[in-house]
Amino acid sequence: METALVLDERGFTPVIFEEQSQLGGALLIAERGQHKQRIGAYVRYLRRRIEDAGITVHLNTAPQIADIEALAPCGVFVACGAAPYRPPVPGIAGPQVYTAEDVLLERAHPHGKVAIIGTGMTGLEAAEMLIGHGCRLTLVEMLTRVGPGMLPMVVDDIMGRVSAGEPRVLTGHRLDEIRADSVRLTRLADDTAETIPTDCVVLAAGVRPRSEVTDRFASALPHVYVIGDAAHGGRILDATQDAYGKASVFDGDGP
Ligand SMILES: Cc1cc2nc3c(=O)[nH]c(=O)nc-3n(C[C@H](O)[C@H](O)[C@H](O)COP(=O)(O)OP(=O)(O)OC[C@H]3O[C@@H](n4cnc5c(N)ncnc54)[C@H](O)[C@@H]3O)c2cc1C
Incomplete structure (x- = not known):
């Protein structure tokens, strides 16, 4: 979500694919801990900003390579997170x-x-x-x-x-x-x-990056950027900084 918001602000037209029925990823698990309601509030804040920005979101969708190619994107950001080890x-x-x-x-x-x-x-x-x-x-x-x-x-x-x-x-x-x-x-x-x-x-x-997903995209498509836990298992701040940083310097020199 952070990547999409930065790209949108920079004049790109991001499209989000999420295989689950709602946006939020591991934060929806993280918020289950006691005294962690603020994480849920943060997810709702990001979702609201995505909605306000009018960013296209495809829920319940794990895209295939052909789905991405059909968009002819100038860049692909893979933020598929990490799986339990x-x-x-x-x-x-x-x-x-x-x-x-x-x-x-x-x-x-x-x-x-x-x-x-x-x-x-x-x-x-x-x-x-x-x-x-x-x-x-x-x-x-x-x-x-x-x-x-x-x-x-x-x-x-x-x-x-x-x-x-x-x-x-x-x-x-x-x-x-x-x-x-x-x-x-x-x-x-x-x-x-x-x-x-x-x-x-x-x-x-601990967790390990979902490399089967990142490898599939990185080997088939040009201009692939792996971000957040998919690149390196960490915390909300790490994932957000990674997303912000990579989206901020993205030059969009793709097709
Ligand atoms: C139980 C738990 C507690 C935590 N507590 C904290 C905490 O207190 N503080 C903190 O800083 N961090 C905490 N974390 C870590 C934090 O949640 C993660 O660092 C952060 O969510 C990483 O964000 P991400 O966007 O990189 O990945 P994720 O949040 O994992 O999001 C990845 C998204 O990609 C989707 N996806 C995966 N494959 C595909 C595909 N092929 N197609 C489409 N979509 C796909 C997934 O459904 C998911 O929504 C916790 C994590 C867990 C599991």
Whole structure:
């Protein structure tokens, strides 16, 4: 949306394709966390500006190369975001394995003993939600502290609420295998194996750019610019700055 707004202001005629039924992308998941209503307000603000600018939006549309070629665009900005990372361990495709995104969107309902793999913002927000649903949690983090990359005061704030559910916290542990009734971990400090009983597993081990989408466009079309999480998984500010920067210097020398 940011790219389209900047391009529109600069006199181009942007057209947005969005495969979902509404604009907002991962912000619609991010706003599910407690005290994050302002993210929802930001999405509504961007949508309003898109509407006011009269920018064409095709919802429920994942365009094919031919759809883009038909527009003969002078540039293509690919902002398809990132997908949850699934560590390549045995059992990862099990029916009791969910992503934190699915939990936050209430598309998945883990129960009982739940291991959350990863304690970044997404993992902690899923933890907060699951504590509220009465789950007994084990938080598994490969690094030596909970909330890597997060501001300590934000971690303290969320953990203050998560701690009410008395989760087991295993930092310095790597996920090695998911079984129907447990997860097998390695304690990295001394390389010992540990097995934790689980009913469900929630993956929150970060995101990876949707390179299958970006590669498809970049290999078939000229003047392709990959922006936001599709270029490098990050945060709202990173994605917005990237979008603003690339749209601001775009020279439109395409066809
Ligand atoms: C649970 C969670 C919590 C977060 N909390 C925060 C936070 O508190 N603060 C913060 O700064 N950041 C947070 N983030 C990160 C932030 O949401 C992202 O950095 C930001 O949304 C990236 O924007 P984007 O436009 O690059 O990608 P996205 O928001 O992922 O948007 C990509 C869009 O592309 C669409 N799409 C994908 N493929 C196609 C296709 N082939 N055709 C058409 N459309 C397609 C998708 O449907 C989606 O709407 C959070 C993320 C998550 C998942």
